[in-house]
Amino acid sequence: MLEAPLLSICIPAYNRPNWLQRGLESIAVGEGSDIEIVITDDSDTDQGQAIASEVLKNWSGSWCYEHHQQPLGMAQNWNRAIQWATGQYVMVLHDDDFFLPQGLGLLVNKLRQLGSSSPVLLFGVRVVDAQERVVKRQGFRQDKLLPPHDALIRLFSDSSFVRFPAMVIRRDLFTEVGYFNPDWREPCDLEMWMRLFARYGVYCCREATVAYRVHGQALTMGSFHGETVNILLRLFGELEKLNILTTRDIEFCKGLFFHQYILAGAWRQLRRRRWREFKQVMGLFDLPELKSLSCPVKWRFLRGLFSLT
Template sequence: MNTQQPKISCIVSTYNKAKQLTKAVNSILKQSERDFELLIIDDNSNDRTKRICKKLMKQDKRIRYFKLNENHGHDGYPKNYGIKQAKGQYITFLDDDDVYRQDALKVLYNFIKQTKVDLIYGDYLIHNKGKAKPGWSLDFQASLLQKMNYIAMSVVMVKRKALFKVGGFNENIHILKDWNLWLRLHKAGYQICHIPIIITEVYTGDQSISDKYKLIVQHNEDGSYYSTEFNPADCKIYADKTCLGTQRLLRVAIFTMTKDRKFYSQKMLESMVKTNNYPYDWVVVDNGSKDGSIEWLTNWAKKNKVPYEFVNKN
């Protein structure tokens, strides 16, 4: 096993794709960029996957193979598991039936370093029933990302620390989990950039193109797409379910100005209770109330074990 810290971690999650997997793995091992590790996450396959991976590991020490104890039915958990095990600063994901072009990692790495963005994505070529044609080639537009997923999983390189900040893939989502992740990364303030260079060759086999990358789930009258599992405009930044750990919430301070408005103070506290245990400190600045507001607020804070500080400005 390579004990040095690699620049890039390539994650391939797989399930019962032994025949196709070898081709995908070889496309990674033949990369012109040599400083990487390859993590194969086997979602409890029952075919020849393990045997093939063990053989590949003997040929190249950069390969790390993990077989999960159970099948999860979709690749959200396996990919998150790979992120958790990864040692590289940058992460890529290759589907087990796709192949990288020889300079894929070098191109992605050079551009993400030059542009100083957090996620970079390229283009892909689709092989379908003996014919080849380009897939999506769209520059990043936040408004368009709200309507459709035009960033394919296998053409992305993203900073590992950014994935941890948002919890990686949402394991509650079975399809379009990649779209959900791109939306959450953008909402968290991470920079996304497109390069018009073909990175990956996608082989759909008997699948339709939309089935392969799940680009279309439901179709709106205006031509936009939407997911049946999440609302693109309303998804939270941190994944609802992830093996990457719980969200670390930033502690906030709430400042309240009062003067003889006990009724409104009570209404305000009702809204504070609805913060669902979000960590906060409470500072009350009172301007000489004489209606018992301070006494009531003090008792409430003690009863509910809320850290507080009262400042009398009169």
């Protein structure tokens, strides 16, 4: 029996062939003997297969491709890729993201160094725009294990604490905690991180490995509305049921999370001079469910400034 690869890079694709090619090229420049690539494609055509065949023709790792005549949808496409994976560890690299130079090598070396002792890992990222200009460097000064309580505090007090492609998860955990639940809609990734962190905490790694692209085509661009707020509030209710955080902890997190979430969404619209959409996002603060939230000190100036815009 062949030994399982160390890492499965799962790429759920959707109608971004040029960026899919970019992501594959960032993998193919490195050694692939202990890596597999799994591409599950919800795109309108199977163009991704020809792209993968060309980019990966001389790559030393293994790869597979599946095109869906009927799109599975966001979360189920993620799940399908993970279910195809055979690696000891799994990461999901969206088709608009890519590895930094030497990023994949750093990631693999870290996994070899840690062995199976750290089932949930979070690496550093470079947040980039559509032209790959770095707009933010996000990471950790040193390696640190956050136990469940501390991990959940970070997760629910900072809406950008986890950038999806920076998460690396031991594959067998999915049989224990389950897969992404599409019923949670856009925040279904946050719900998954909650389940994982509640059981295992998270090991934060100082290495920056991937670029996370922020752009107008991202599915999250349309998530700043009242329906998503209600889903997030229900998620805070699920967090409370875990009995890991105190009521005071949860209220502290809620104030930070929703201010960052709304102000970040408003800034995205403001940068694109979408004034009507900007006002709509800022209007989320007036929802009855959020009106009672106190504004944390770190967000008071920006909220005040945006309120005058």
